[in-house]
Amino acid sequence: MLKDLRFALRMLRTHRWFSLAVIVTLGLGIGINTTVFTLVNAVLFKPVPIAGGERLVTVSGQLLTETEQTNGISWPDYLDYAAENQSFEALEAMIRHRAVISENENPPERYSMAAITPGMFGMIKTPPLNGRSFGPADGEKGAEHVILLGHHIWQKRYGGADVLGRSVRLNGQPATIIGVMPAGFRFPDNEDLWTALRPKAELENRAKHSLELFGLLRPGVSITEANSDLAVIAARLSTYFVETNENRGIIVQTFHEAFNGGEIRIVFLMMLAAVGFVLLIACANVANMLFGRAIGRSREISLRAALGASRWQIVRQLLVESVLLSSIGGLLGLALATVGTHAFDLVTRDVGRPYWLAFSMDWVALTYFAMIAVGSGIVFGLMPAFRASRIDLNTAIKESAPGGGSGRNRLTGALVILQFALTVVLLASAGMMVRSFFAAQNLNAFVRPDTLLTARLQLPEKEGQRYHDLETRRQFFDQLLPRVAALPGVTAVTTTSNLPGGGSGARGLEIDGRPNPDPKNPPRVGMITQSPNYLSTIEAPILTGRGFHESDGEPGREVAVVSRAFAARFWPNASPLDQRIRLIENDVPGEWLTIIGICADIDQQPSEADALPILHVPYRQDSWGWMGIAVRTVADPVQQARALRGVVQDMDPDLPLFQVETMRELIEHQHWFLNIFGTVFGIFALTGLLMASVGIYGVIAQTTARRTREIGVRMALGATTGNIARLVLRRGLTQLSIGLAIGLIGAFASTRLLGSVGFLVGISPNDPVVFIGITLLLLGIGLLASWLPARRAARISPTTALRSE
Numbered sequence: 001m002l003k004d005l006r007f008a009l010r011m012l013r014t015h016r017w018f019s020l021a022v023i024v025t026l027g028l029g030i031g032i033n034t035t036v037f038t039l040v041n042a043v044l045f046k047p048v049p050i051a052g053g054e055r056l057v058t059v060s061g062q063l064l065t066e067t068e069q070t071n072g073i074s075w076p077d078y079l080d081y082a083a084e085n086q087s088f089e090a091l092e093a094m095i096r097h098r099a100v101i102s103e104n105e106n107p108p109e110r111y112s113m114a115a116i117t118p119g120m121f122g123m124i125k126t127p128p129l130n131g132r133s134f135g136p137a138d139g140e141k142g143a144e145h146v147i148l149l150g151h152h153i154w155q156k157r158y159g160g161a162d163v164l165g166r167s168v169r170l171n172g173q174p175a176t177i178i179g180v181m182p183a184g185f186r187f188p189d190n191e192d193l194w195t196a197l198r199p200k201a202e203l204e205n206r207a208k209h210s211l212e213l214f215g216l217l218r219p220g221v222s223i224t225e226a227n228s229d230l231a232v233i234a235a236r237l238s239t240y241f242v243e244t245n246e247n248r249g250i251i252v253q254t255f256h257e258a259f260n261g262g263e264i265r266i267v268f269l270m271m272l273a274a275v276g277f278v279l280l281i282a283c284a285n286v287a288n289m290l291f292g293r294a295i296g297r298s299r300e301i302s303l304r305a306a307l308g309a310s311r312w313q314i315v316r317q318l319l320v321e322s323v324l325l326s327s328i329g330g331l332l333g334l335a336l337a338t339v340g341t342h343a344f345d346l347v348t349r350d351v352g353r354p355y356w357l358a359f360s361m362d363w364v365a366l367t368y369f370a371m372i373a374v375g376s377g378i379v380f381g382l383m384p385a386f387r388a389s390r391i392d393l394n395t396a397i398k399e400s401a402p403g404g405g406s407g408r409n410r411l412t413g414a415l416v417i418l419q420f421a422l423t424v425v426l427l428a429s430a431g432m433m434v435r436s437f438f439a440a441q442n443l444n445a446f447v448r449p450d451t452l453l454t455a456r457l458q459l460p461e462k463e464g465q466r467y468h469d470l471e472t473r474r475q476f477f478d479q480l481l482p483r484v485a486a487l488p489g490v491t492a493v494t495t496t497s498n499l500p501g502g503g504s505g506a507r508g509l510e511i512d513g514r515p516n517p518d519p520k521n522p523p524r525v526g527m528i529t530q531s532p533n534y535l536s537t538i539e540a541p542i543l544t545g546r547g548f549h550e551s552d553g554e555p556g557r558e559v560a561v562v563s564r565a566f567a568a569r570f571w572p573n574a575s576p577l578d579q580r581i582r583l584i585e586n587d588v589p590g591e592w593l594t595i596i597g598i599c600a601d602i603d604q605q606p607s608e609a610d611a612l613p614i615l616h617v618p619y620r621q622d623s624w625g626w627m628g629i630a631v632r633t634v635a636d637p638v639q640q641a642r643a644l645r646g647v648v649q650d651m652d653p654d655l656p657l658f659q660v661e662t663m664r665e666l667i668e669h670q671h672w673f674l675n676i677f678g679t680v681f682g683i684f685a686l687t688g689l690l691m692a693s694v695g696i697y698g699v700i701a702q703t704t705a706r707r708t709r710e711i712g713v714r715m716a717l718g719a720t721t722g723n724i725a726r727l728v729l730r731r732g733l734t735q736l737s738i739g740l741a742i743g744l745i746g747a748f749a750s751t752r753l754l755g756s757v758g759f760l761v762g763i764s765p766n767d768p769v770v771f772i773g774i775t776l777l778l779l780g781i782g783l784l785a786s787w788l789p790a791r792r793a794a795r796i797s798p799t800t801a802l803r804s805e
Helices: 002-014 016-044 075-084 153-157 223-240 255-259 262-296 297-306 311-347 363-389 404-439 471-483 566-569 637-651 664-672 672-706 708-716 721-756 768-794 798-803
Strands: 058-063 088-103 104-116 144-148 166-172 172-181 193-196 214-218 249-254 452-458 490-496 505-511 524-530 542-545 559-563 580-585 592-597 614-618 626-633 659-662
Touching: 002 016, 002 311, 016 262, 016 311, 016 363, 016 672, 058 223, 058 255, 075 088, 075 223, 088 193, 104 153, 104 637, 144 153, 214 223, 249 255, 255 626, 262 311, 262 363, 262 404, 262 672, 262 721, 311 363, 311 672, 404 664, 404 672, 404 721, 404 768, 452 637, 452 664, 471 490, 471 626, 471 637, 559 566, 559 664, 566 592, 566 614, 626 637, 637 659, 659 664, 672 721, 672 768, 708 721, 721 768
Parallel strands: 104 193, 144 172, 524 614, 559 592
Antiparallel strands: 058 214, 058 249, 088 104, 088 166, 088 214, 144 193, 166 172, 452 626, 452 659, 490 524, 490 626, 505 524, 505 580, 542 592, 559 614, 580 592
């Protein structure tokens, strides 16, 4: 083996440019694969980075008839599970809220908060950086409200000052800060602060399923065993409490299954499949290169055999060379993977990923890297090695013996077809994402996003809170809008439940005079509540009828404006104006609404293939606490952000304004995944395209070189340069056509999968522009890669060609 290695190093130095081409090709393939596996490992497999993270699990409720969905667990059920299970060291509970911290010297701010049982941080062995953690007394009924701050809030809001014992208002109620958690800690999913979960009367209701559970499995207990253990308890509870627990089960999941399942899992597995394609293309390319070199080394290999070398020794020598090349390529790939992983970590830091997702290489990723670095050398080297070791000594020793054969030609051709088929799939996926990205920028083009400032308000509207009734909410907005409109540079201000592209409220629909065939399953529509000038502020045109007046929405003046798509769906051959409809929520129908206008379509659900038709209602008719604000300005809208905050805080010092950004920024945040994953898939596709193009050029060039004497004979017998060019081109175009046909079949499947996970915005999974574009692109590149060797072959003089062998 040492002799084989020394000889392989000599061959690498002797054939520097060939070796460099192989190393770079494999480095790209291995680097991209290692990068994506590192990401997939972090998202789907790597334990949460806390003590005992590999045993930390989530526990959720589920209906036995709908096992694909999970839901919460009631407080009484939690107490039973915690007392009776045999699988957990600890089982703790949590309820998530949005919380507002306010105090006289600081403006109010809205944060993500978790109310947790006092033993939660003890279970995961994470004490506060400063102060103390929750104790049992903090979770007692009637205990004082206490808070643990996240480290980033402590730094940003308080500048790292001493806050222990500080009194603040938490959702308008007095609370005391008792500690600060370590930097980077935001358990379980980007929470900003924590309070002790104190049992209240509403929690005692076994029918109220509001808790999330987290548990630490005992050492040696599997998730399957824990599921079986809790299933027995769930069955017993369903027997004792039929009214609230019948048909209710429970499921134990890893953190990755609970937080990164579903569409996220599909996307990352698609990325892993895509880079697998890239590595296959690279290996096919290198295998073809080695086939070509094996032809040039046929006499050397024959001499080895004649001198007594066994076939295994020859195969071993060639495999050592290929593994050496792949190992060196792997080192290049490892450097690329380190850079790629860090770059992905940087661009996804502000997109709301779970805090515990660490995109960095660990021993699992390094093991994967080592396996593909060595395995690639074996995969692409094994077939050429076995081919080269099949020797006919009677002919191979002769210097004039032509190399190759129909069998080798068929194999190299099949590898080229594979390369192009895989490239088509990669290009289709990348092309769809790029098209979606540009389509997303042009959605609702009439809005003019660069002069529109947007923000969000959450009015406390629960029973007993200061905006709990409809009239109070109306009064707030009636005072807010004129004050904002009076700011210098503001040309219009409006409020809405859902900004353009931001979804809608889903309701059932009933049309007057048309009873629904199935009253339990009425047609679904999207509803947006808004101030009267909303459509004019976003510049959505009224096509027929009129928009809202200030008095619309008052008792006796319940009205609606519907979109063009709404009118076309429910009145395809008539006008909906003056027709009456009513909305149904939780099986309860509302007031009859009269349709007064038809507006242009506003794309509220750009990622949905079957978006709901939209209707608009005045906020006086249905005023929500969760509302967006849109401010049209004459200049840069960012300059109005401070003034807008000032108006809101002047009206209510405990009411924070959040998600303040321009409409352009809002669109970019809504579709960040298209930018990031479109770029990632684009890199995969371009790398595969480059490799496939070089591959078809190399194969045709090698094949043409082996047929030089045949070409000379043909030209001596009267063949023209056009005949020779067509002869060489025919092979390349045949392989290209077959690869395109196979690849398009796979591309249709991959783009449909992208559509199913919401990655296509504003385009169809069968978008003809993408499929025609990649077909023309590959045909053009394939023609060029085939034409260059054909042109060279057609210029060979017959006498030179006949003397070539």
